Amino acid sequence: MPPRSQTILLLGGSGLIGRYVAEDLRLRGFAVTAIARHYASSQKTSTDDVEAPITAMTQDQLTRLMVERRIDMVVNCLGVLQDGPGMDTSAVHRDFTARLLAAIKATAQPIQLVHISIPGTADHDRTAFSKTKRDAERLIADAGIGSTILRPGFVIAPAAYGGSALVRALAALPVADLPSDLASRPFQPVAMDDIAATIAWLCQHVSDTHRVWDLMQPEPVTLGAVVDRYRTFFGTDRSTRIRLPGFLLDLGAKLGDGVARLGWTPPVRTTAIAELRRGVTGDPAPWITATGITPLTLAQMVNRRSATVQDKWFARLFLLKPVIFVSLVLFWIVSGFIALFISYDAAAGILSAHQFPPASVAPITVGTSLMDMATGALIAFRKTSAIGLIWGILASLGYMFGAAVLAPDLWIEPLGALVKTGPAIILMLVALAMLDNR
Known part of the structure; x- marks a missing residue:
């Protein structure tokens, strides 16, 4: 049997591919150190799941890490879709890869590199995402080390994130269909199981050559066919749908770009739409011939089991x-703005009518209005969203309790403003429950 790599350094251990591969390799008996910038609490399943700013490491730090842990193979699953706060495609795809290659050479020991890239050719690269991914491929090809570049097609996995989550959501949505030009784009999928099996095969078949493999089912399909297959999965394939015009997707992508500046990672952004329109194609024959792996078909990937209630809830709630979150942000900011600038006299009049000291009316009115607007701003930013939601719940409970003690008649006013605060609290609890992405 060919020599087997025993110790693996996996970079990007919290991502869709990285998380699955790390756990799969451990089940196969490999020692895996998986590094990510941040793990969700549910993702840290091993003491070898390490949180570290890996893309900020210097060449010397990377070399020392590999030497100290006696690494035989590096699996690089790092990637970001689009430039934004805390995300730089050039820094992650090209600059880090250059340092990683230099660090591997500096170890003076044979370390294999497996690098996750994207399908296609440089002729069709139009986005910073695809261009920098291709730059990394060229650096690896010229490095002169044992390396394999894997180019997965559209990844279908038990988990859903980004584009895979969006496809499921569109399939579960009973009223809308993709624009015809997008639905007809070639879209060859690959099962996560096949990616993991390929990396396990590479761990057992060490080579000093450079290889590039497309990982996907051989049969060509379209994006529309993938969505249709998920509709069969969810039981929504008989619904009548309205085909969306392309400009709505472009508008949604622009809005997604704006939201991304607040720290969120929406699946609909200009880069994502551009990559979807480019399509996902490749030639998996060299991969299949070398490894003997028979890739799963789309039907086998999606319909190996029936949809569970967890699948249905996630898909239906994903677009909601x-x-x-937008409605909660607007609720808090607009309500504070109205009380402070449009209906200030009416808001202050409520306090005056309930015998509040005249000197306290203005400070309370202004203070609560600013607090409401600040709550909305906190919810709007991803890093502070949980704080804003918790504060919003506490503030709402405070308003309700304060009114019950100081102004109980507000509970029976005609429009029922305080009564409606209860459902707002429930909605904020729902938002808190949905906050996680991984």
């Missing part, structure tokens, strides 16, 4: 998540 941004609606919920």
Whole structure:
């Protein structure tokens, strides 16, 4: 049997591919150190799941890490879709890869590199994402080390994130269909199981050559066919749908770009739409011939089991998540703005009518209005969203309790403003429950 790599350094251990591969390799008996900038609490399943700013490491730090842990293979699953706060495609794809290659050479020991890239050719690269991914491929090809570049097609996995989550959400949505030009784009999928099996095969078949493999099912399909297959999965394939015009997707992508500046990672952004329109194609024959792996078909990937209630809830709620957060942000900011600038006299009059000291009316009115607007701003930013939601719940409970003690008649006023605060609290609890992405 060919020599077997025993110790693996996996970079990007919290991502869709990285998380699955790390756990799969451990089940196969490999020692895996998986590094990510941040893990969700549910993702840290091993003491070898390490949180570290890996893309900020210097060449010397990377070399020392590999030497100290006696690494035989590096699996690089790092990637970011689009430039934004804390995300730089050039820094992650090209600059880090250059340092990683230099660090591997500096170890003076044979270390294999497996690098996750994207399908296609440089002729069709139009985005910073695809161009920098291709730059990394060229650096690896010229490095002169044992390396394999894997180019997965559209990845279908038990988990859903980004584009895979969006496809499921579109399939579960009973009223809308993709624009015809997008639905007809070639879209060859690959099962996560096949990616993991390939990396396990590479761990057992060490080579000093450079290889590039497309990982996907051989049969060509379209994006529309993938969505249709998920519709069969969810039981929504008989619904009548309205085909969306392309400009709505472009508008949604622009809005997604704006939301990304607040720290969120929406699946619909200009880069994502551009990559979807480019399509996902490749030639998996060299991969299949070398490894003997028979890739699963689309039907086998999706319909190996029936949809569970967890699948249905996630798909149905995925597109509602941004609606919920936007509505809460607007609820707090607009309500504070109205009380402070449009209906200040009416808001202050409520306090005066309930015998509040005249000197306290203005400070309370202004203070609560600013607090409401600040709550909305906190919810709007991803890093502070949980704080804003918790504060919003506490503030709402405070308003309700304060009114019950100081102004109980407000509970029976005609429009029922305080009564409606209860459902707002429930919505904020729902938002808190949906906050996680991984």
